[in-house]
Amino acid sequence: MDNIMNKSDIILIVDDNPTNLGVLSDFLDETGYEVWVAKSGDMALQRIEYALPDLILLDIMMPGMDGFETCRYLKDKTQTCEIPVIFMTALSDTESKVKGLNMGAVDYITKPFQQEEVLARVKLHLKLYKLMRQVAEQNQTLEKKVQERTFELNQMVEELKTMQVQLVQNEKMSSLGQMVAGVAHEINNPINFIYGNLEPAEEYIENLLSLIEMYQLYHPEPDAQIKAYREDIELEFLREDLMKILSSMKVGATRILEIVKSLRNFSRLDESEIKQVDIHEGIDSTLMILQNRLKAKPERPTIEVIKEYGNFPQVECYPGQLNQVFMNLLANAIDAIEECYSQDSLAKVQDYSGKIWISTELDNSDEVKIKISDNGKGMTEKVVDRMFNPFFTTKPVGKGTGMGLAISYSIVVDKHVGKLECSSKVNVGTEFIIQIPIHQKSPTNSQSNVELEENNQLLNSKSLIQ
Template sequence: MQEMWKTFFSSGSFIPHGHCYLWHTPLVWLHLASDSIIALAYFSIPITLVYFISKRQDLPFDWIFALFGAFLVACGITHIFEVWTLWHPTYWLSGTMKAITALISFATAILLVDLMPQALALPSPAQLESTNRLLESEIVDHQLAQAALQKAQVELEILLEQRTEELKSQAQKLEQVLSELNQARSQLIPSPEMSFFRQLLTELPHHIHNPIHFICGNLTYVREYVDSLLELVNLYQDKYPHPLPTIQKKISDIDLDFIKEDLPQILISLTIAADRLIGIVQSLRTGSRLDAADIKIADLHESMDSILKMLSSRLTPKQGSCHIEVIKEYGNLPKIECYLGAINQVFITIIGNAIEALEENSHSESVAASQPDPPNIKIATKLLENEQVEIRISNNGPEITESVMKQLFNPFFTTKPVGKQGIGLGLALSHAIITVTHQGELQCISAPGKGAEFIIKIPISLQ
């Protein structure tokens, strides 16, 4: 083994390559310079490849570059040995290096064949350019969508401002009408001038009707517009969850999530307020509806039962209040001629006021403790001898004071605090419906500890 290694590194009986060139100086220098330059080139190329691999760590098969660099290094060493053997004939060592180079080159060639399908699968420059164009097109579409969203937000703000101004304008008109009504209030005298009040009831619905229905009509369109714009905003946020920084800042500044949550609630509140105004106008129209076409033959017991069923939710117990019992003592009444809608309005007003009085009474612990009987409303009917029917509606709530009793049927008189529902027309309208429209009687009696009782007398026939 020692002799083999000695033979491997020794020149033995071989002669250097220089003898083959007859030590011709120009020829020796030619081979020396050529092999040296080739070796330097082979050594520099792997250094460049290593630098390239270190900077491009995203390459899918960087190992082939390392293998190719090893092949170049081996080739460079063989050329170094070409220079060395010009003077030192260690041909065994030189041949071994060439064999190593051959193995590396053969392995590289085999692996290149196996790698070729993967290399061919890489996108071409034309494909990359096409992909870039598609990405640029998507970016443009994204920017257009963002611009459309900004435009929609601006239009939404403008639309809300316009609708708000319109609603404010209509509200001012309503306030003006109510101001005129309050001015008329001071000129109304309860009983003798009831004919003037009837004329007022006839004219008021016409003046208030158009502004209120203008508000209701616009609220429908506002809801549609707002729903459409909010759907657009939600669709944009679903498709483009990461908008541009400027849009993100704008969304944060205007608190878009709060607007999307609060705006529908505002519209609902406006709709409820408008519906309440329509209810007031309808009450006015009911009180002023005097044409003969509305006269009907009616069963008052059936009407009363329908009204009680309609008000049943207010009669059931709620938190902080007791159940209100309804006691019926119906007599044998014939069907009568009447303006049924107006009569129903009278029943609703009187029973509704009784429910409110009993509810307020139950909220007072001291009053509730001193009251032996549970809250109740008693409805009694009977036929009188003078071709009239009598309806008595009483409750065991608090008494009505003498000062309130004097103004009970005055227009716009109310005992409710400012801001609560009611403007003092309910009982005034009821009094006009019974005494003027039906030529009957409506009175109220009250005594301490006995609550209040309303007595209605109307003729069987309006002829």
């Protein structure tokens, strides 16, 4: 049984004495080992270039490269440093033995040889060498498994975090969606009624004013009571101002209708499937909703928006989700500009003018490129590298979930098979580039589009209700 088990074990004997080589090789071969021989250290090193033995029996006293030098070379090489080396020597002094062991030898065999001792030491160190290799392999396998498991667990943690946020957002979105739909509906009906009646009201008032003019023409001298009342109500001013009031009412009603239209166009709660839409409508609707944040405030002037729209056909996309991306990027741009005003000195603020640039163009004839840039605070390279990670935010606690850009990235890259890239420089500004194909392929995402849209639209909801 031992012979069969040892047949694959290779022993290299290095000795310049042919007699020692013959005795040891014959004995070990009969025991069941595969034996290689070398008559010098140089020959031994040449031999191991082609194949590695499991154990080396190495003579110390050899001409040319002696055993110590040969051992040092073996231990310096990564491929051979772990192979057990047993020195064979007639030297019995302690100093030589210590020197050999310090160089990495595992044992000594003293000449003349005792076959039983040689066999016992060879078996022992082969067994130890095999055990050591097994332990190393098991450690490597275990390390790999631990790394794989750790990676899987980290992935699961990130997925659970994302799911947790999305569940919370979904719950909030349900009530927010109902509120937006309800508000839009409740405003839309009465404002349509008001707007629709403004024109006939204007016509009726003009008729009444014309009638008053006729009375004045045919009765230039009214009774004292009528004359006094005409002066009290300032009839001439009233006639002039009434038409201005009607014009203002018409402008206000038109503005409300535009806001309602923008709310419905922005949310698109009824459009969860891929549709062909005008990208510029979505951007304009988002800007309309953010108008309150863009206009001048006591601490800063109006944030200027510069638009450069290109000409291209309608784009196949998920309108509500893409509008949410515009909302996230534009709201972040406003935040960055406002941070400049809040941190800089008064003199610097007076010379500073916050601007947002929005440009669109056709790229490679089958893609749309949308650039949104600002001259706000800017970000460091370290922040840019992490900005699309879930839950990463540089905003104070309570002012950001850290999911806005992560979900925006998911919408553009995963849902629209596009690209979302960012470049930024501190105290210069930031630019986001969105690239999406004009025509979308069939969706493969198993999650329902309605659920995704609800999850994504809620982020930055403060900007919506402001």
